[in-house]
Amino acid sequence: MPAIGQRAQLTILREQPFGIFLDAGDELGEVLLPRREMPKHWQIGGIVDVFLYLDSEDRPVATLKYPKVMPGEFAYLEALSITSVGAFLDWGLPKDLLLPFREQKERIEPGKSYVVHVHVDGPSGRIVATRRVSKFLNKTPADYKEGQEVELMLFGKTELGYKAIIEGKHSGVLFANEVFRRLRAGEKTKGYIVKVHPEGKIDLSLYPPGRARINDLETLIEEELTKRGGFWAISDSSPAEEIHKALGVSKKAFKQATGALFKKRKITIGDDGIRLVKE
Structure with missing residues (x-):
């Protein structure tokens, strides 16, 4: 049955000077689609796809437009x-x-x-x-997997960090010491599940976990060193903000990647920066 706050395909019943009336069933009855909203081509008995809401006098009305957000979102x-x-x-x-x-x-x-x-x-x-x-957030236990990529919307701050809506359903926290860029309320971004606690709390990260991420970062660092002639004035002692600005990653991830490259004897690490090892 057609309902307020939903899209519906309704039959055109009749035309009036101010628009056409649609059959919205027993619950809503005949609903007006204002003339300014009418499609270019239509006919009595034809079908139109509309969104249903209440006008300023609380009467059901239809529109061809899509709202920026649907009820429930x-x-x-x-x-x-x-x-x-x-x-x-x-x-x-x-x-x-x-x-x-x-x-x-x-x-x-x-x-x-x-x-x-x-x-x-x-x-x-x-x-x-x-x-x-x-x-309005889902309080039932979440079945997200650790490392799973999810869509986030930031909606507030806590003493620990930033609160985020996960996939439009649950809430989680991005810890402040793992965030190295400015975030704002309403921002939508890709994130990753770090941990789902037994009591339902969810830890989040802006960065993908695991070895695959470090491998990608190693490649990125090597490519950047090559572009810079073999030396880059960035190291383990550089501020976390500087590292994130340069590579978009945390200092911890940077140290993991440079440590792996050092063990592979691909770079040397000094106080002034990192250098490619000449083959």
């Missing part, structure tokens, strides 16, 4: 205005998305963007946003 949306009922966010539809005051954790400012969860409010049937994203 998390997103990073810009606040457009503040009214007596809350903030309104840009989610790509003619009617802006309401973030009620009761669902705000801090003062919302127009022009700034915020991580929110979007859902259909049970009592009102309206699609709304909330800043209280944690209560």
